[in-house]
Amino acid sequence: MKKRLFLALLSGMLLIFVSACGSEAGTSNIKLAEVTRSIFYAPQYVAIEKGFFEEEGINIELQTAWGGDKTMTALLSDGADIALVGSETSIYVHAQGSKDTVINFAQLTQTDGTFLVAKEPKPDFKWTDLKGSIFLGQRIGGMPQMVGEYVLKQHNINPHADLDLIQNVDFGNIPGAFASGDAEYVQLFEPTASKFEKEGKGHIIASFGEESGHVPYTTFMTKESFLNDDPQTAKRFTKAVYKAQNWVQKNSAQDIADVIQPYFEDTKKDMLAASIERYKKQESFATDPILDKEEWNNLKNIMNEAGELPEDVPYGDLVNTQIAEEVIGN
Incomplete structure (x- = not known):
């Protein structure tokens, strides 16, 4: 009886020891x-x-x-x-x-995680309103820029022919360039888009994520x-x-x-x-x-x-x- 109890206790201690060692060894x-x-x-x-x-x-x-x-x-x-x-x-x-x-x-x-932000309120916005406008886009070859162009083309807008498209601004400087520059529209991520709206620097009028699908x-x-x-x-x-x-x-x-x-x-x-x-x-x-x-x-x-x-x-x-x-x- 004592021998069985001793073996049971020993087995339990070994199990705890092995589990502890396994947990430590498994940490990455x-x-x-x-x-x-x-x-x-x-x-x-x-x-x-x-x-x-x-x-x-x-x-x-x-x-x-x-x-x-x-x-x-x-x-x-x-x-x-x-x-x-x-x-x-x-x-x-x-x-x-x-x-x-x-x-x-x-x-x-x-x-996509960007939103279309306009300098002025656009309560009756239509995508065709973008034609002829100054549009501050994203970095060439990046997903925001590619999704942006894809959505515009779905609305029969050629971004390089129908817009005055600006694409030479670094990602981190785009919000500031929009706030201080002549661009009428811009693609912005959150929370910048909502911040601009709250501060009166812009107005969220559409979502590229909703337009482009999964x-x-x-x-x-x-x-x-x-x-x-x-x-x-x-x-x-x-x-x-x-x-x-x-x-x-x-x-x-x-x-x-x-x-x-x-x-x-x-x-x-x-x-x-x-x-x-x-x-x-x-x-x-x-x-x-x-x-x-x-x-x-x-x-x-x-x-x-x-x-x-x-x-x-x-x-x-x-x-x-x-x-x-x-x-x-x-």
Whole structure:
């Protein structure tokens, strides 16, 4: 009897010891590079602040690269393990003959995140009102610019012939250039669009996200070698993202604003909530991490319309859905 009790206690102690060692060994430090700091990426900040990454044994080191080219440079040079950036960048890298293919494995946003802002109120706005106007656009080759041109063409507007199109302003300087310049219209992300409206510097009159449909606008991607060498970390990372996506869907814009406030200290909480609500309303936040084939084809159509598709890359070459499917299935 005493021997059996002793063995049972010993087995329990060994189980606790092994579990503790396994948890410690399973902890991964991930360098995550985001292309910019944006309310558009609210589920990512929720995953960090609500401890969903930590629950999966992942320590996140978040860095903001401020640009798609810089984000991809960080990823390809091992300055980052995972990047949050537009899916179009994986196509650009592939076209340049990268030896270590960049793979999209978890989607975060599924619409464009910009809004059409006008200097003057336009209560009866029609897209044809843009013809002949001065339009401050986004960086050539980036998703905002390509989606913008795609939407304009859907409304029979040739952006390069029917507009006085300005595209030589850096991303970070676009709001200031619009406020102080002659442009009549501009594409802006939140919360800048709502800030401009509140301050009387502009008026939100349309959404490019609503007009363009679903597209893999921002995804988590990594090098193929990372997925091959450490598939379990990629899976745990995706699981944390999926937890955050579910949490965002179930909670109010105000609750989300409360959680992500530390990432936007210069933005008042009511403005944060209003911006989040706008994105929730137009279904910008992906409800799961799967990037489907229809979205990928829509991305390529948009790039092709803008003359920026370097080659027709098949869906299966740059997209891995197996990880996300396993996470959702479990």
